[in-house]
Amino acid sequence: MKDIWAPWRIEYITSPKASSCVFCEAPKNDDPLILAKEQYCFAIMNRFPYTAGHCMVVPYRHVGDLVEMNDDELRQAYGLVQKLVSAIRAAMKAEGFNIGCNIGAVAGAGIADHFHMHVVPRWNGDTNFMPVLGEVGVISEHILKTRDKIARYLA
Numbered sequence: 001m002k003d004i005w006a007p008w009r010i011e012y013i014t015s016p017k018a019s020s021c022v023f024c025e026a027p028k029n030d031d032p033l034i035l036a037k038e039q040y041c042f043a044i045m046n047r048f049p050y051t052a053g054h055c056m057v058v059p060y061r062h063v064g065d066l067v068e069m070n071d072d073e074l075r076q077a078y079g080l081v082q083k084l085v086s087a088i089r090a091a092m093k094a095e096g097f098n099i100g101c102n103i104g105a106v107a108g109a110g111i112a113d114h115f116h117m118h119v120v121p122r123w124n125g126d127t128n129f130m131p132v133l134g135e136v137g138v139i140s141e142h143i144l145k146t147r148d149k150i151a152r153y154l155a
Helices: 009-014 022-028 071-092 129-134 143-154
Strands: 034-037 041-045 055-059 096-100 117-122
Touching: 022 034, 022 041, 034 071, 034 143, 041 071, 041 143, 055 071, 071 096, 071 117, 071 143
Parallel strands: none
Antiparallel strands: 034 041, 041 055, 055 117, 096 117
C-alpha cells in the first residue's frame, strides 16, 4: 500500500458532488481557485494537478470543442494562457510548460463537455522516482498558497 499525506483532500472527499458542470458553476460560486475573470473566459487552478501551479483557461460559455468557440473567446483564452505563463514564470520560476487541451473523452478530457486548456509548469528534474517507481505524483505546496502566488502576478 502507498500512503501520501494530503490533508486538504478531505474537503473534496466529504463535499457534495456537483451534478452540474463544474466549469459553469465555478465562476457563479466564486470558487476560491479562480485566478482571473475576464469577459469571455476565466483562469482557474486545476484541483487535480500534474504539478504545482497547473492551471486551466475556460470559456464561460458551455462549449465542448475548440471549433465551437467564437473569435472573442479564442482570443481571450489564448491571451489568458499567455498571462498565466508569464505569471507562473515570475511566481514559481518555471523552466518550461506543457500547454494543451484534450477534446473529447477518448482524447483524455476528464470534463469532455466543457472545453478547457491546460497550462502545466515544468522544472528540470520534476519527474523523480515517485511517479516512475511508485506511480504516485507529489505536489509540494497547498493549492491555495500556489494560487495566491500566481494571482499576485496577474493583477
